[in-house]
Amino acid sequence: MPRVSAVASLLLIAIASPAAAAPPRKAEPALPQLKAYETKEEWRQPVPPFRIGDHTWYVGTAGLSALLVKTDAGAVLIDGGMPQAADMILARMRELGVAPSDLKYILHSHAHADHSGPLAAIQRATGARVVSNAESDALLARGGSADLHFGDEIQFPPLRADRLVLDDEVLELGGMRFTVHFTPGHTPGSMSWTWDDTRNRKPLRIAYVDSLSAPGYHLASNPRYPHIVDDYRRSVDAVRALPCDVLITPHPDASGWTPANTSAPHPQPMTCADYATRAAARLDEQLKAEEAKH
Template identity: 40%
Template sequence: MIASAGSIDEPVTDDPLTRPMAVERAKEWLAPLPPEKIFGNSYLVGFQGLSVALIDTGAGLVLIDGALPQAAPAILANVRELGFDPKDIKFILSTEPHFDHSGGLAALVRSTGATVVASLRGADGLRLGALAKDDPQFDYGGRWPPVTRLRVVKDGEVLKLGRTAITAHATPGHTIGSMSWGWQACEGKTCKSIVFASSLNPVSADAYRYIAPSSAPIVRGFEASYRRMDGLACDILISAHPDNAGEGRYNNKPGACRSYAERSRKLLAKRLAREQNRTAK
C-alpha cells in the first residue's frame, strides 16, 4: 500500500512490504468487512474474498493468514477495532505459499514481532516469496515479500498457547505444502470445533496438466486431503476463500468440511476428465 504522509507537501512513502500487488481480483478479494466474532475466542479480521482469522488464547493472539501485501494495515486495524493490541500476536499460521494468502505476512511480522508457522514446503515458499516449481500455478509467476521469521510444524503437530491448542492438518493439493488448522472454541460449557481450511481448488496455469506423470503427487495430495477433511471434527468451517465454502464468511452447517472436500473432489474429477478427453482427440 502506498501511504501518504501527514501533509500533502510531504513525500509519498513507498513501503516495499505493503506495496500493492497488481492482481486482477485484488479489489474483489479485499472488499472491506467489519471484524466479526465467530464463536468464543475466535474472530474474523479479513475481507470479502480472503479470510483472516484471529484467536485470543488468553496468553497472546494467533492470526491465520495474511492476505495480499496491501491488506496488512487493514488487518491490523480490524484487530484493534476488536479491542486487541496487534503487539500481542505471537504466531501467524500460514495455509499456503501463495501471494493472496501470504503476501501480507512479512508486513504483519514487522508490525507485531510474531513468528509465522507453516509446513516444511510452505516455509520454503515463504522464504522465497515465490511459487514452487511443482506448484500448478507456477507459470502465473509473481513474487511477494519473503518471510524469514518462521517455525516449521508437521502434520498433526499441536501448537499450544494459553488455553488454546491448534492442530496442524496437512491438506496438500492446491499446493504440496498447504496446511489447514483446527481448534476448539468455547462459550461457557458449549465448545465447538473450528477448522480454517486451506484452499482445495484444483486451479492452475493454462499449460499445467493434472494427468501428467509429474503431477501425480499433487493428485494424490488432493485425495489425501479429501479423506482428511471428511474425517475432521468441524462444527464451523472457515475457508481461505470464503466463497469456496458456501455463502457468508464461514459455514456452520452440519458436514461443512465434508461438503468443502466434495466440492473440490467434483471439480478435480471434471478437470481430469477434460484433460483426458483432450488427449484422446
C-alpha cells in the first residue's frame, strides 16, 4: 500500500474533523418584510354613488374615480380603483339596478393598481369584456410588474383584454358611443375616453381623461422610455382638443372634483384645455428641475 505524504495526511484530518473548522457564524437577521402597497385613506374611502349625466354615474371612492354608464343594452364600467374595491363596485352596480350579467364592457385609463386593481375580480364576477390597447394589455397581463417607473412595487391581480382598440376607435353599446383617445406618457398605454350623454335632456359631452402627471419619473433621456417627453406633449395637445363639457380624471381632485361631498361634488369645474395647460406647465417645471440636478 503506497505511503501517504505528511501534507496529504494533514488535509485528510482537517476534512474529517468538523471540530477543527472555523467557529460557527453568528445568525444573520431575518430578511425584511415586504411592505404592502400603502395608499391614502381617501383612495379607499367609499362614497355614495352620484349622477354625472342622465346615464353616467360616479361609483368610485373619495379619491379614485370609477364610472358606470347605463344603456338600454347593458352597462359599461370605466376604471375601478384599488384591488380591494371590487366588492364595493359590484355593490354599487346593484344599487343602481345593474346586475352582474348586465355589465357588458370594462374600459380603463391606465394599468396601475390604483385604477385597474379590481378589474380582474369584476371581470370574473360579471363576464364583461375588457377593452384595452396593446401597450396596456401587456402591463395588465403582468399585473403591473416590471413597470417602467415603479418596477414591481405596485402589482395587482393580472388580467387580459378581450378586445384591443386603436386610437380614435369607437365602442358602441345601446346607442352610446365611447371614443378612445391614446394619451401616452403616464404609461405608454394610457387612454382617455369621450362619450355623449345628456343632463336634464340637454346634450352633455363627457371626457374621462387619463393622468398627465409624471410622479417621480425620470423624463430626460430615459433609456426605457426614450420618447416619454414627446408622448406627454402630444397627449397634452390631444386633451386640449377633446369634446369636453364635463371633465373627469382618474384622480378626481386633479379636475376639481370632491366626491365625498355628493351634494356638490364638482365645486371647481375645469375644462380639458385648462387641464392640458396645467399639465404642460408641470412637465416643463419637472424637466427644468432634472436639468438643474445635472
